[in-house]
Amino acid sequence: MSLSISSPVQRRATSIWRSERLLPYLLLTPAVVVTVVIVFMPMLQAVYTSFYDLILFRPSASRFVGFGNYVKLFNDPVFWTALWNTIIWIGLTVPLQMGLGLVAALFLNREFPWRGLARALIIIPWALPSVVIALMWRWIYDPNTGVLNDILIYLSIVQSAVPWLADPNVAIYAIIATLTWQGFPFFAVMILAGLQGIPRSQYEAASIDGASTWRQFVHITLPGIAPVLATAGLLRVIWVANSMDVIFVMTGGGPGYATHTLPLYAFVKARQNLDFGYGTSIAVTFTIFLGAFVALYIARTMREVER
Amino acid sequence: MKFLRTLALGAALAASAAFGQAKAETVRFWYHFDNPANPMSDLVKKFEAANPGIKVEAENVPWNSYYDNLYTALVGGNAPDAAMVKLFAQPRLAEMGALEPIGKQIDSWKGKADLLDNLLELNKGPDGKQYYLPIQYVVLYLYYRTDLLQAAGLQPPKTCEEFRNAAIKLTNAPQTYGFGLRGGKGGWDQWGVFVLSQGAELKQGGLTKPEAIAANQWMIDLFQKDKVIPPSAPNDGFQEIVAAFKSGKTAMTIHHIGSSKDLVAALGDKVSAVPVPKCGNGQWTSYGDESLAIFSSSSVKEAAWKWISFLAEGQNNVAFNSATGQLTVTKSGSADWKLHERRFVEATVQSLPFARVLPQTSAVSEFVNTAWQTNMQQALTGQITPKKMMEQLQTLFAE
Numbered sequence: 001m002s003l004s005i006s007s008p009v010q011r012r013a014t015s016i017w018r019s020e021r022l023l024p025y026l027l028l029t030p031a032v033v034v035t036v037v038i039v040f041m042p043m044l045q046a047v048y049t050s051f052y053d054l055i056l057f058r059p060s061a062s063r064f065v066g067f068g069n070y071v072k073l074f075n076d077p078v079f080w081t082a083l084w085n086t087i088i089w090i091g092l093t094v095p096l097q098m099g100l101g102l103v104a105a106l107f108l109n110r111e112f113p114w115r116g117l118a119r120a121l122i123i124i125p126w127a128l129p130s131v132v133i134a135l136m137w138r139w140i141y142d143p144n145t146g147v148l149n150d151i152l153i154y155l156s157i158v159q160s161a162v163p164w165l166a167d168p169n170v171a172i173y174a175i176i177a178t179l180t181w182q183g184f185p186f187f188a189v190m191i192l193a194g195l196q197g198i199p200r201s202q203y204e205a206a207s208i209d210g211a212s213t214w215r216q217f218v219h220i221t222l223p224g225i226a227p228v229l230a231t232a233g234l235l236r237v238i239w240v241a242n243s244m245d246v247i248f249v250m251t252g253g254g255p256g257y258a259t260h261t262l263p264l265y266a267f268v269k270a271r272q273n274l275d276f277g278y279g280t281s282i283a284v285t286f287t288i289f290l291g292a293f294v295a296l297y298i299a300r301t302m303r304e305v306e307r
Numbered sequence: 308m309k310f311l312r313t314l315a316l317g318a319a320l321a322a323s324a325a326f327g328q329a330k331a332e333t334v335r336f337w338y339h340f341d342n343p344a345n346p347m348s349d350l351v352k353k354f355e356a357a358n359p360g361i362k363v364e365a366e367n368v369p370w371n372s373y374y375d376n377l378y379t380a381l382v383g384g385n386a387p388d389a390a391m392v393k394l395f396a397q398p399r400l401a402e403m404g405a406l407e408p409i410g411k412q413i414d415s416w417k418g419k420a421d422l423l424d425n426l427l428e429l430n431k432g433p434d435g436k437q438y439y440l441p442i443q444y445v446v447l448y449l450y451y452r453t454d455l456l457q458a459a460g461l462q463p464p465k466t467c468e469e470f471r472n473a474a475i476k477l478t479n480a481p482q483t484y485g486f487g488l489r490g491g492k493g494g495w496d497q498w499g500v501f502v503l504s505q506g507a508e509l510k511q512g513g514l515t516k517p518e519a520i521a522a523n524q525w526m527i528d529l530f531q532k533d534k535v536i537p538p539s540a541p542n543d544g545f546q547e548i549v550a551a552f553k554s555g556k557t558a559m560t561i562h563h564i565g566s567s568k569d570l571v572a573a574l575g576d577k578v579s580a581v582p583v584p585k586c587g588n589g590q591w592t593s594y595g596d597e598s599l600a601i602f603s604s605s606s607v608k609e610a611a612w613k614w615i616s617f618l619a620e621g622q623n624n625v626a627f628n629s630a631t632g633q634l635t636v637t638k639s640g641s642a643d644w645k646l647h648e649r650r651f652v653e654a655t656v657q658s659l660p661f662a663r664v665l666p667q668t669s670a671v672s673e674f675v676n677t678a679w680q681t682n683m684q685q686a687l688t689g690q691i692t693p694k695k696m697m698e699q700l701q702t703l704f705a706e
Contacts, residue, residue, distance in 0.1 A: 056382050057403045057669070143539040144551040160481035166490070166542040168688045252492055255541040256685035271375045272677050 043287070050281035056274035069281035079282065082260040085172060086241065086286070089261050092173075093240045096180040098233060101187020106221075108188065109195045119192070126185035134249035137178040141165050141250075165251050168258035175250055175259060179240065187232055194228035195221065230301045234294065241290050262286040332610040333362045337377065337390040339370045346630050354617050361610045371492070374676065381405045381602065388605035389615050391442065394596045395675050398433050398667045407601040410437035412612050418620045421637045430598055433667050439598035440619055443633040445563035446662045447496055447583065447593045448654040450570065454577045455483075455558040463579075467501065467525070467586035470559075474535035477558040485535035487548040487557035490687050494543075495679040496593035497561045500583045501526045504591035507697075509666050509674060514701040520694050522586065527686050527693040541684045552578075563595055565632040567651040580654035582661075594662035597633070670703045678703055 050069055054062045073079050108119050125133070140148050143161035152158045164174040198220065206216050244264040247253065253260040253268060260268075262282060270279025338347065351363045366387070368376055374396060380386045381403060392400065400406050413419055413427070422441065430439040451463050459477055464470035474485025489497050503509075507519030514520075530536045537543070537551060549566055551557045553573040561583060570578045583592045599615040601608055618627055625640040634655065635641055644652065665671045678700060686696040 056378060057399045059382075059403070142547060142550070144537055144547070144556040145554055161538070163538040163542070166539045166688070168541075168684075168690060171542070251542055252680070254491065254680060254684045255688045256681055256690050258684075258688075258690075268677060271379065273673055274378055 046280045047284055049276055050284045052277045054275075054277040056276055062277075065277070069278050070285070072278065073281055073285060078257050078260065078265065079262075081257045082262045082265040082282075083289075085257075085259065086261040086263075088172060089176065090237055090241050092176050093179050093183070094233060094236045096176070097183040097236060097240075098187050098229065100180060100184040102191055104184060104188035105191035105195055108192055122188055123185050125182045126189075128182070130182070130243070130245040131249055133178065133182050134246045137174075137181075138165065138250050141174055166255055168255045171251055171255060172259045175247055178250070179243070179246055182246070183236065183240070186236065190228050190232040191225055194225035198224035234297055234301070237297070238290070238294065241286075262289075331360060331362050332607045333364055334389060334607055334611045334614050335387040336363055336365045336611075336614060337368050337373075337387045338365060339368055339373050339391060340630050341370065346626050350618065350623060350626060353623070354614060357617075358610075358613055361607075361613065363614055378403075381604070384604070386602050386604050388607055388611040389599060389601045392439065392598055392600045394430065394439070394598070394664050394667065395671055397439065398669050399672045400600070401432055401434065401438065402669060405602050405604070406432070406438040407603045407605065407608055408432075408436045408438055409440060409601060409612065412616070413437055413440065416616055418616060418637070421621060421639050422619070423636055423638060423641065426636055429594070429664060430596065439600055440615055441596065441598050441636040442615075442619055442624065443597045443628050443631055443636060445565055445595040445633045446655045446658040447500065447561055447563050447595065448580045448651075448658050449559060449561055449583050450552065450566075450578060450580050451559045452552075452555070452574070452577055453579050455555075463581040464559075464584050465581075467584050470584040471529065471533065471535070474529065474559065475533055478533075478535045480534060483555065484537045484551075484557050485559060486529065487543070487551050487560035488530065488536045488540045489543055489545065489548050489561075490530075490540040490680075490683055491542050491544040491547075492680050493545060494683065495675055496595070498526060498679070498683065499591055499593055500561060501586055503663075504585070504589040505587040506589065509668075509671055509704060511704050512701070513704065514697045518587070520697050523686075523697050524693045527696075530687050531689065541687045564634060564647055564651045564655050567647055568632055571648060580651050582654060582658040590661040592658050592662050594659075594664050595633075596664065597631075668704075674700065674703055 051064060051066055052062055053065045053068065104122060108115065108122065112118075128136075140146050141164040143149055143163045143166070146161075148164070149158070149161040153161065162170070165171050202220050202224075203216055206220060211219070242263050244261060244267060247259050247261065247264055248267070251259045253264050263286060266279050266282035266286065268279075269275050269282060273279075340347070345367065347365050347367070351365055354363060355361065377386070377390060377392075377396075378399070381400075386405070397406075419427075426441040426444070427437065430437070430441055432438045449463070455477060456463065456473070459473075461473045461476060462469075464473045470486075477483065477485040488494065502519065502522045505518055505522035506516055507514055507522060530540060537556060539547065539551075543551075545562070545566075548557070548560050548562070549569065552560045553570065567578075567580070583590070599618060601611045601615065605611055617623055619636060621637050621639045624635045624637050625646075628635045628640075629646055632646070634647075634652075635644065665675070682691070682696045682699050685691045686693050691699070
């Protein structure tokens, strides 16, 4: 039935589409509508909620407090701890994932037997659910029964078991290592795709000119995958910044506040303490910070890439 | 236009389908079982066979986020009709107006006389009304490795001093430690054994009393100075303390009868239990309750009552507890209790005289959910002093 009516509709549509000004809007409309309804409306609601003193189990005591939650937030030492942890969290995880991903991609781009299998296997950490990964690593790190300490003691690298997740100075780095392991395949696969797009002739020309492998890497490979690195890096910054599931399962933000990041703090406040006013004010503040960073990143990186 | 007509038709169809189903009442029920052998579907089958008009949708919600999910569902208007609930949540639920009083139903229920004495009294709501129907209970006691204590020439400790001395003797770090402390989520009841027993109370001024601060200092010193607790303690939850105890890493730990089957399977006769030690002049242990409640938002309250009272009756309750590994609330079920080894039941019964529940205030919910854990971890890892920990926790109870 759809076939029989499609031709007149199509003709009319084509005439509208010819006026090319409308076309982009028409194509964007479904995405925009969905985004407005499921992203922007809740965001506005969150901003609105953050101006209220709203504790979920005391709905009747809710009242407007203006910027009260934000004033409280900037005087809250836990907020500053969590902000600093968030900076370490993003600042280490994304470059480490990218670096490891780059090395893996360069390796996988070479010819060697069973390459196809290696390419398939490397995706496994990325394909596992975060909660599974978090539980797995929680046991790997366990000082009493975990395998990591066993190996380290066996190799005489440490004398006694290290409480990876129970030491406030180490816990966040232990989780960063876990997330690096989980996220590097994403970079590896993206970079591998980028590498395959670089014409072989460029390398041939360079080697005829006598360029060393390192110079070839710096002047051909890196510029060739720069757009991929920029885009994948941006995506990862956003994902890593917002991901708290692994932290939540591995330490719950502890010991103390040692692994609290801002999204986790917002979650704990809103969902565990049911203090939605304060929780959303943390979330809104973090969104502004992240938005500013992303805007800066796009402005700088994309310009570099386009050059 | 045509699209709209199709849509309307579809909506009508969906509505009639929903209406058709609504004739058989559906009770949505939330519970949490850790045990993989889950008899819930058998219980549901048995219930539905006896009550043809009622369907039960029982959902096993993971414990770690059970209350987060429950509160959110209640506020979001998508709450179940009935659920498993603990006493510490009752003041919050009552404050939300989420609970349905069930005192009348209990009074006219044939199972009431079969409930163990005093349980209904313990479960009363903050306003004196009855919202909770007891379903199981446990009491925390001290697990110890009989072989390790014997090898060290020790008797199970009866006082805090004996406990500390035994723990020091049993410690041979980093191979073995005297005591497995749960410093992560849910460890407040272990802490209570040593601190709430010595005069600390969860109320205004109750935590900053000199004796309370001294008790907390003693507890933290076990970890920091005496080093009788594994260094992993600040992040250890239930799974970790049980794994360490089973592997012989720790010689004593505190938990309830719920883990006894698992421990006996791993250790056999090498594990036994006694009531927790007496500290100072007091002895405190946690009465671990679990009840069933009906929510005021439910549209099938009568059916929900039939279902929850079914679970609290004689053999059904025994089947329920065979999954949770806890103790039945019925007299008929207790009479020939075979689910646990005798020694663990005895340790539980001997602990009942000094078993307590936490005061029912909203601040206690926050204490249990997040505040205790964060502050305890900070104190254990030396980020704050034990005194500061008590002062920070005290701010919760400033009213």
